[in-house]
Amino acid sequence: MIPLPDGHTFPRAKYERLRRRVEESGLVGQADLCVPTAVTDTELLRVHDPGYLARVRAGTLAEGEMRALGLPWSPELVERSLRSSGATVHACRWAIEQGVAINLTGGTHHAFRDRGAGYCVFNDAAIASRAMQAEGRIRRVLILDCDVHQGDGTASIFRDDPTVFTFSIHGAKNYPLRKQQSDLDIALEDHVGDAVYLEELERGLRLAFERAFADLVIYLAGADPFEGDRLGRLDLTKSGLAARDRLVLEACRTIGLPLAITMAGGYGRDINDTVDIHFQTVYEAAQLAPGWPP
Numbered sequence: 001m002i003p004l005p006d007g008h009t010f011p012r013a014k015y016e017r018l019r020r021r022v023e024e025s026g027l028v029g030q031a032d033l034c035v036p037t038a039v040t041d042t043e044l045l046r047v048h049d050p051g052y053l054a055r056v057r058a059g060t061l062a063e064g065e066m067r068a069l070g071l072p073w074s075p076e077l078v079e080r081s082l083r084s085s086g087a088t089v090h091a092c093r094w095a096i097e098q099g100v101a102i103n104l105t106g107g108t109h110h111a112f113r114d115r116g117a118g119y120c121v122f123n124d125a126a127i128a129s130r131a132m133q134a135e136g137r138i139r140r141v142l143i144l145d146c147d148v149h150q151g152d153g154t155a156s157i158f159r160d161d162p163t164v165f166t167f168s169i170h171g172a173k174n175y176p177l178r179k180q181q182s183d184l185d186i187a188l189e190d191h192v193g194d195a196v197y198l199e200e201l202e203r204g205l206r207l208a209f210e211r212a213f214a215d216l217v218i219y220l221a222g223a224d225p226f227e228g229d230r231l232g233r234l235d236l237t238k239s240g241l242a243a244r245d246r247l248v249l250e251a252c253r254t255i256g257l258p259l260a261i262t263m264a265g266g267y268g269r270d271i272n273d274t275v276d277i278h279f280q281t282v283y284e285a286a287q288l289a290p291g292w293p294p
Helices: 013-025 041-045 050-058 063-069 075-098 124-134 152-157 193-212 238-255 271-288
Strands: 100-103 141-145 164-171 184-188 216-220 259-262
Touching: 013 271, 041 050, 041 075, 041 124, 050 075, 075 100, 075 124, 075 216, 075 259, 100 238, 100 271, 124 141, 124 152, 124 216, 124 259, 141 193, 152 164, 164 193, 184 193, 193 238, 216 238, 238 259, 238 271, 259 271
Parallel strands: 100 259, 141 164, 141 216, 164 184, 216 259
Antiparallel strands: none
């Protein structure tokens, strides 16, 4: 677990609690719960600047870089970031082979090529996309970002790349202040609630699938659109978020697209709500996984 000062807003405890909840649920067998290896420098450098990577490893990020990142540097932070990115790479491999796979961390979409931001050191979805392309497993990727915050780092990294389609549905007035341009952005006003959100997501999915021509989908299933989230403000209920997950899962399964899922953000006033929402995502995926076309 990464060391943090008392009162820090990053919800590090949710990951351990989510893993325990999945283990206790019996949804998957122990053999299907894997500790990932760290992403390699070769995989990192397909996305990130060598100088930035060197500063992260050495702990020599400038004061402004640390302020933007929002997390204190530590060896544990570096190791966690490497393994979280490695988990998304592995999830993509397994999704391509089996249909659907889940990283119980990940979704670090605020990391740019040359800097981290918003608790995100490395951009795991970008690293995994490039890894799958380099391994010859796929040609085109759709990154479907349902975190409440725009996937600005992902949009920036792939701005001029037609092989990776970025779709972000997020709060218009939420972090980051300066948005980037995704291939498709749906920016929602505060307090839209379930019905408007799901209608807009369904519309966005149709457009994204029509335009992306994807061989793989990476889904950032953020818990932070929740009405009880400290940073959310979109006011979705738990049932609304479960409906969101089913909408994404059923669309990908119907089309026959491999789907890799990451958890992304979640900052519930009660951390148990965040864990509930992330577990819902795992549960919905487990219900649809049997028979998913690889």
